[in-house]
Structures are given as C-alpha cells and as structure tokens.
Amino acid sequence: MLVKISSATETRKTTRWVVVVGLSGIIAILTLxxxxxxxxxxxxxxFNVRVEQIFIQNDALTSQSEVKLLEILAQSGTAFSETLASxxxxxxxxxxxxxxxxLAAVAFLSFLLILNRRFAQxxxxxxxxxxxxxxxVENLVILNNMEFQLTPAAxxxxxxxxxxxMDGEILNGAELESVIAGKSVTDCDEAAxxxxxxxxxxxxxxxxxxxxxxxxxARRGYILAIDKDVIEMI
Amino acid sequence: MMKWIVFTIAILxxxxxxxxxxxxxxxxxxxxxxxxxxxxxLDDGKCSASSTEKIVAARLLPHGxxxxxxxxVFRKLxxxxxxxxxxxxxxxx
Numbered sequence: 001m002l003v004k005i006s007s008a009t010e011t012r013k014t015t016r017w018v019v020v021v022g023l024s025g026i027i028a029i030l031t032l033x034x035x036x037x038x039x040x041x042x043x044x045x046x047f048n049v050r051v052e053q054i055f056i057q058n059d060a061l062t063s064q065s066e067v068k069l070l071e072i073l074a075q076s077g078t079a080f081s082e083t084l085a086s087x088x089x090x091x092x093x094x095x096x097x098x099x100x101x102x103l104a105a106v107a108f109l110s111f112l113l114i115l116n117r118r119f120a121q122x123x124x125x126x127x128x129x130x131x132x133x134x135x136x137v138e139n140l141v142i143l144n145n146m147e148f149q150l151t152p153a154a155x156x157x158x159x160x161x162x163x164x165x166m167d168g169e170i171l172n173g174a175e176l177e178s179v180i181a182g183k184s185v186t187d188c189d190e191a192a193x194x195x196x197x198x199x200x201x202x203x204x205x206x207x208x209x210x211x212x213x214x215x216x217x218a219r220r221g222y223i224l225a226i227d228k229d230v231i232e233m234i
Numbered sequence: 235m236m237k238w239i240v241f242t243i244a245i246l247x248x249x250x251x252x253x254x255x256x257x258x259x260x261x262x263x264x265x266x267x268x269x270x271x272x273x274x275x276l277d278d279g280k281c282s283a284s285s286t287e288k289i290v291a292a293r294l295l296p297h298g299x300x301x302x303x304x305x306x307v308f309r310k311l312x313x314x315x316x317x318x319x320x321x322x323x324x325x326x327x
Contacts, residue, residue: 048267062271074267
C-alpha cells in the first residue's frame with residue numbers, strides 16, 4: 001500500500017506549477033511568434049534590394065533593355081508585397097487559433113490533474129457516501145448502492161440521526177433516547193441513547209464489512225473482497 | 235616650318251595632358267525602383283576611382299539619383315557599345 005500513498009498538497013502544487021509554466025510558455029510562444037512575424041516576414045522592399053544587388057554585381061547588365069527588365073522585375077515584386085500582407089493576416093489568425101487551442105489544452109490538463117487528486121482522495125477515504133436512502137416500511141437502508149437490512153429499532157435510530165443531520169443538529173444520548181421513546185429529556189438516560197447508537201453501528205458495520213471486505217460465498221465459505229495485489233504483510 | 239611642328243606637338247601634348255576623364259556608373263531611384271547606367275565626363279586631373287566616386291555621387295544627387303557603384307574610370311573615349319548602353323544618360327549629368 002505504500003506505493004499508492006499520494007499527498008493532496010503535493011498534487012495541488014504540481015497542478016499550480018503546470019498551469020503557471022503552461023500559461024507563461026504559451027504567452028512566450030505567442031509574443032515570440034508575433035515579433036518574428038513582424039520582423040522576419042519580408043516586405044515589398046526586399047525585392048527591390050535583391051534587384052538592386054543583381055544590378056550592382058553584374059557589370060554586363062548595363063544595356064538599356066536589361067536595365068528596363070530589372071526595373072519591371074522590381075515592380076512585380078512590389079506588387080507581390082500586397083499579397084504578402086494578406087498572408088501575414090492569415091498567419092496571424094492561424095497563430096491566434098493555435099494559441100487558443102494550446103490554452104484549452106493546458107486547461108484540460110489542469111482539470112485532469114484536479115480529477116486525479118480527487119480520485120486519490122476517494123481511494124484513501126475508503127467509502128464516500130453519495131446517497132443514503134432510509135425505507136422505514138421495509139426496514140431498509142440503502143447506502144450508495146448497498147442494501148442493508150436493519151432491525152426496526154436501528155431504523156428508528158438512524159432516522160432520528162438523519163433528521164437531526166438535515167436540521168444541522170447534534171444529539172446527545174439522552175436527546176436521542178427522548179425523541180425515540182417520546183419522553184422528556186430529563187427522564188432519559190444518556191446510556192440508553194449510547195446503547196442504541198452502538199447497536200446501530202454494530203448492525204450496519206457488520207453488514208457493510210461483509211459486503212465490502214469479508215464476503216460470504218453461499219455454500220462455499222468466506223473470501224476477502226479485495227485485490228490480492230494490495231495485500232502486504234509486515 | 236619648325237614653328238608649325240613645335241606648335242602641333244605642343245597641342246598634342248597638351249591634349250594628352252588634359253584629356254578628359256570618363257566614368258561609367260550605376261545609379262538608382264527609390265519608390266518605385268528605377269535603375270540607370272550612365273557615363274559622365276569629369277575634369278578630374280587624377281582620374282582615379284576613389285576621387286571620382288564622390289564627384290559622381292554629388293553630381294547625381296540633385297537629380298534624385300543615388301550612386302550605386304562605379305563600373306570603371308578611364309581616359310580614352312567611351313566605346314560605341316558603352317555609348318549605346320548609356321543611351322540618354324550618356325554625358326547627361
């Protein structure tokens with residue numbers, strides 16, 4: 001079991017770290033790409049510079065028709081620069097979209113980590129009660145999806161406790177006994193209430209253990225209802 | 235007779251000494267890009283590339299042209315090919 005132990009605070013720290021690093025990384029990538037887009041994309045002048053270079057480097061290119069041709073070349077390049085500007089917009093839009101996707105990915109990652117933490121907590125708490133249904137007619141308590149048959153007295157006790165819980169009250173033994181027996185608190189004994197709670201615990205605990213841990217297989221015997229990999233002897 | 239010979243030689247010598255200096259160059263104008271090849275006549279005694287470059291650039295600037303580079307500097311008359319290439323820019327500036 002030692003391997004499975006995970007601390008909730010540790011996971012929370014990791015989550016925060018992942019979110020911070022992820023977000024700052026995205027912002028850094030976004031700014032760098034934006035700057036690169038503005039700085040490295042060639043403008044229309046790039047063509048002029050190239051044509052000029054060709055003109056300077058080749059001494060043979062001096063006849064009038066050749067010079068005219070070079071000028072036309074530069075002009076067509078300048079015309080292309082307008083197309084380039086629209087490309088820049090398209091690239092920018094794509095970049096923003098990819099940034100949004102990255103942000104979503106980081107958000108999902110953090111959700112995943114939070115869920116992971118929640119799962120680890122549930123794993124260590126043992127039983128997480130998500131629903132409790134008390135049927136007084138059938139003397140039945142349904143916890144999550146486990147059914148427990150109780151005695152009428154135990155059902156009475158758990159009903160009173162449930163009502164008190166719904167009202168946000170805490171009952172002591174005497175108060176519990178007074179509600180169930182219908183007598184005034186002064187006439188009731190603390191021990192009587194405590195006994196009722198003890199009986200309820202015994203009955204419910206016994207049944208719960210038999211469902212969750214020590215199962216009884218009909219006509220064969222008893223078996224621990226757990227994975228054999230988690231068992232360790234010290 | 236002797237006088238005439240001396241005079242002719244003198245003229246010839248002086249012509250060689252004061253022979254014009256020519257430079258062919260490449261220049262540009264920006265927005266939109268315009269290029270031109272031209273030949274310039276200079277009254278430069280030295281007729282060297284380093285001294286000529288400044289003069290050529292200074293002469294082109296008032297007309298809105300920027301000197302790109304000097305192709306060559308020479309004393310003899312420009313060839314027909316050079317004249318043809320320069321076209322209207324032959325001895326224009």
